[in-house]
Amino acid sequence: MKGLRPPGRLFAAFVFLVAACRPAGDGVIALAGATLIDGSGREPVKDALILVKGGHIEAVARVNEINVPRGAREISLIGKTVIPGLIDAHAHIERWAVERYVAWGVTTVRDLGAMTTDSAIALRNDCNLGSVLGPRVFTAGAMIDGVPPTYPTATGVATGSDARRAVDQRAVVGADLLKIYTKITPPLLAPLMDEAATLRLPVAAHLGKTDAVTAAKAGVASLEHMAGVVQAAALNPAPYLSAHDRFLAGWTLEESGWASLDSTTVARVARALVATHVAVVPTLVLHEMLARLDNPTLLLRPGMEDVPTSAASVRDVAGLLQRTRWRAPEFQAFRRARPRQDQFVREFKRAGGLIAAGSDAANQLLVPGLSLHEEIGLLVAAGFTPLEAITAATRKGAQLLHADSLGLLGAGKVADLVVLDGDPLRGILATRRIAWVMLRGRLIQPDSLRKTWAK
Numbered sequence: 001m002k003g004l005r006p007p008g009r010l011f012a013a014f015v016f017l018v019a020a021c022r023p024a025g026d027g028v029i030a031l032a033g034a035t036l037i038d039g040s041g042r043e044p045v046k047d048a049l050i051l052v053k054g055g056h057i058e059a060v061a062r063v064n065e066i067n068v069p070r071g072a073r074e075i076s077l078i079g080k081t082v083i084p085g086l087i088d089a090h091a092h093i094e095r096w097a098v099e100r101y102v103a104w105g106v107t108t109v110r111d112l113g114a115m116t117t118d119s120a121i122a123l124r125n126d127c128n129l130g131s132v133l134g135p136r137v138f139t140a141g142a143m144i145d146g147v148p149p150t151y152p153t154a155t156g157v158a159t160g161s162d163a164r165r166a167v168d169q170r171a172v173v174g175a176d177l178l179k180i181y182t183k184i185t186p187p188l189l190a191p192l193m194d195e196a197a198t199l200r201l202p203v204a205a206h207l208g209k210t211d212a213v214t215a216a217k218a219g220v221a222s223l224e225h226m227a228g229v230v231q232a233a234a235l236n237p238a239p240y241l242s243a244h245d246r247f248l249a250g251w252t253l254e255e256s257g258w259a260s261l262d263s264t265t266v267a268r269v270a271r272a273l274v275a276t277h278v279a280v281v282p283t284l285v286l287h288e289m290l291a292r293l294d295n296p297t298l299l300l301r302p303g304m305e306d307v308p309t310s311a312a313s314v315r316d317v318a319g320l321l322q323r324t325r326w327r328a329p330e331f332q333a334f335r336r337a338r339p340r341q342d343q344f345v346r347e348f349k350r351a352g353g354l355i356a357a358g359s360d361a362a363n364q365l366l367v368p369g370l371s372l373h374e375e376i377g378l379l380v381a382a383g384f385t386p387l388e389a390i391t392a393a394t395r396k397g398a399q400l401l402h403a404d405s406l407g408l409l410g411a412g413k414v415a416d417l418v419v420l421d422g423d424p425l426r427g428i429l430a431t432r433r434i435a436w437v438m439l440r441g442r443l444i445q446p447d448s449l450r451k452t453w454a455k
């Protein structure tokens with residue numbers, strides 16, 4: 001073995017020389033000259049320089065503050081705005097939709113259950129391992145509901161031990177969180193939360209038979225669609241709680257119920273919820289679509305062309321109207337509810353609560369990707385500044401997911417970002433003017449991606 005040493009040393013010296021000759025910027029992408037909105041909520045930085053390598057951000061500075069390493073691929077972004085990859089905090093992913101999210105700059109989704117747990121986990125793994133092009137996925141697996149469950153894929157639980165078992169089943173296959181649904185009552189919630197705490201699984205709650213303050217005090221991580229707030233605010237919550245024995249009856253009464261709340265009560269409930277540290281994913285876009293479901297032009301709005309004709313979940317408005325029997329009086333009530341919902345979101349934010357942007361796509365009229373931009377616009381209409389609305393769709397979503405390396409553009413974070421042709425702080429519609437998207441350090445042009453599914 002000793003005889004091999006001199007050639008070994010020579011070889012090592014050769015490798016060292018080659019390494020020394022290779023430019024330090026090999027494999028580095030330098031994005032130079034854009035206005036940077038970094039996701040933290042800080043004011044934008046002009047003339048930003050972002051160095052990306054191996055799927056991560058190496059450095060963020062101003063142009064000329066640090067050198068672009070020799071050999072780096074430099075891309076001029078003068079006149080453009082860079083924001084972090086968007087996070088949809090409330091999605092029901094379907095396989096056809098994953099590329100659509102990417103094309104719209106959504107690089108992470110929090111999937112709250114539509115499929116079976118196994119198929120949701122399989123799709124998450126396909127996206128996260130890169131075997132299909134899609135966003136990073138955090139999934140709850142199938143929903144946990146009371147009995148009978150609202151959806152056939154959900155797990156219906158009748159007793160405390162059923163509830164614990166449903167939590168265990170999701171933990172064992174690697175769900176990232178849990179989603180509870182409208183028929184979960186306080187007696188079922190207590191053992192469910194206990195088991196979830198043992199297994200360290202956060203709980204996202206679409207409430208019905210439990211009011212929001214009770215669920216928040218029990219430790220749920222997030223209130224989805226602001227469900228349960230009407231029950232917490234109403235003088236007499238009993239009719240709402242019992243209406244939720246049947247999904248559609250509960251939904252209709254609760255959605256209309258917002259209109260009967262007074263502003264003082266809404267503010268009080270918002271502050272009580274902030275005190276529990278629960279997060280809210282308001283999905284204003286869902287409420288807005290419900291209030292306008294009788295408007296057939298929404299099926300033809302720009303962006304709907306991204307939805308395949310076979311995607312019944314988005315397109316089947318007629319079927320939903322048939323099931324719900326909603327008519328003009330219901331739509332009028334839903335429209336009267338909207339200002340109260342907006343007020344709740346404002347009060348919750350003002351009191352320091354965490355609001356994350358979510359779309360509820362791919363439900364009726366809610367387009368994967370596009371509808372998160374619609375949510376951002378509705379947050380602005382409700383009283384958020386454009387910067388706050390972008391933060392709700394980036395850093396706040398990451399905080400909800402406990403994902404420190406997402407939702408923020410800084411050294412060491414993942415290289416998920418969106419390059420915009422306009423300035424969203426001057427007009428929030430600019431978040432939809434996407435020049436290109438970077439996912440895990442890889443450049444993707446939305447138009448090229450669209451060509452692959454147009455075939």
Ligand SMILES: [Zn+2]
Binds near residue numbers: 090091092112360
């Ligand atoms: Zn949902």
